[in-house]
Amino acid sequence: MAASGPVVLLGCGRLGSAILEGWLLTETVRPSDLIILTPSEKPAAEAARAQGARINPPLETLRDARCVVVAVKPAVWREALAPLLPHLGEQAVILSVMAGVTAPSLAEGVGPWPIVRVMPTTGVARGRGVATVYAADDQARALGRALFEPMAVTVDLPDEAAMDAATAVAGSxxxxxxxxxxxxxxxxxxxxxxxxxxxxxxxxxxxxxxxxxxxxxxxxxxxxxxxxxxxxxxxxxxxxxxxxxxxxxxxxxxxxxxxxxxxxxx
Ligand SMILES: NC(=O)c1ccc[n+]([C@@H]2O[C@H](COP(=O)([O-])OP(=O)(O)OC[C@H]3O[C@@H](n4cnc5c(N)ncnc54)[C@H](OP(=O)(O)O)[C@@H]3O)[C@@H](O)[C@H]2O)c1
Structure with a gap:
């Protein structure tokens, strides 16, 4: 895992805002390391901006990103992520919190970057969430854990098929x-x-x-x-x-x- 470098949050809706609030509350990510990409103004993003986060900066700033957290609806992830990909360095990891979008379909749309799926609850906002993590790649899994463990009881899943059941138990x-x-x-x-x-x-x-x-x-x-x-x-x-x-x-x-x-x- 790259120890430093920006963390990009793509989508700042209900879950994206909760993740952002949890990171700031638990000091998991430094505000100056946060890049938030959001089509509309969001209170959580504005609060992060006041602490030093960047909102919708030029995409060239993504070059050193260690991670892109995809927190948009499953129906729009391809069109939301595609413009970012040409700007990412080889160290980047794609972290999806989308329900139901499998690692193989992500890999097919994403290309060479390692993928980790994390299924968190919105309790992360208060540092009291639950998160399940699946990644085939060890470094991507370690990064997923590092980003969520401070604000959620975090459980590794041995295979991706279990993600739907974990979502049904922990998410619902x-x-x-x-x-x-x-x-x-x-x-x-x-x-x-x-x-x-x-x-x-x-x-x-x-x-x-x-x-x-x-x-x-x-x-x-x-x-x-x-x-x-x-x-x-x-x-x-x-x-x-x-x-x-x-x-x-x-x-x-x-x-x-x-x-x-x-x-x-x-
Ligand atoms: N909510 C939960 O409890 C929960 C739990 C587990 C997993 N999830 C997963 O998390 C994802 C988001 O769910 P949500 O409940 O947070 O939905 P949401 O509140 O609708 O948030 C989605 C956000 O994506 C933004 N967005 C749309 N197109 C974008 C783009 N091109 N670039 C950047 N942002 C874009 C939207 O921005 P605008 O508001 O400006 O349109 C919206 O704020 C889903 O895939 C869902 O499966 C959610």
Missing amino acids: GAAYFYAMTEALARGGEAAGLPADTARTLARATFVAAAESAGDEPLDQLIGRIASPGGSTRAGLDVMAEGGRIDRLMAEVVAAAVRRNRKMGRN
Whole structure:
């Protein structure tokens, strides 16, 4: 990995802005090393500019770039990246955070530069993201890890096929937990709680549970709350009956994986 040189962020939308904020928060990339390419003005880019980042400079400044982070929508990446390629030096690595665009299709559009795919969550903005990394090239993988580890729990994937499943678990998972929280609140309402009270209780419980989730193995955490013959155990038994919670989550993840694969083919 080149130890220095600009990092180019191509696209400063929802995820691009989150990455930018995370880099600045965790001091992963020096502001003076940041080049941001964005068609329209973005608050995160302007905040970075105030600290020394360059926005839309002449493309000749990309010559020493160590990395181009492609954070545009999959439908436009070819036209967005093509103008940059003639200006990149041989040290550059292409880092894609796009869902569903495979390394072989990137390689076909990119040419000789090593490729690393990283699938981060927007929690990187607060230095608390989750990221999965896949690269066939060791140096590209090391660079991907170096750019995301300071702001995300970062996991290497041994093969690219696992990226869609990792995206379905880590990228979509928070939405599934929120949906479960809503369902818990509706369960409380059905059992007689006022709607607002049920929602407040469910959300606060979800937040507290999330804070403890990293402390111990999950089955031990469950065991702390669910004593044999108690009320929590009665509820857990309903969830587990006939394997229904496992089956539900398997179907949920499988549907997201199918959609990721389909989007990747577009
Ligand atoms: N959002 C997430 O949580 C998430 C998570 C994992 C992966 N991803 C991936 O991240 C990528 C971006 O997603 P997003 O949610 O951030 O989308 P988004 O908010 O629509 O951001 C895409 C950005 O790309 C910019 N753009 C378009 N053409 C460009 C060009 N030629 N040069 C430079 N920038 C250009 C757009 O600029 P304008 O605003 O000026 O049009 C827009 O701000 C997608 O490929 C997605 O699969 C997103």
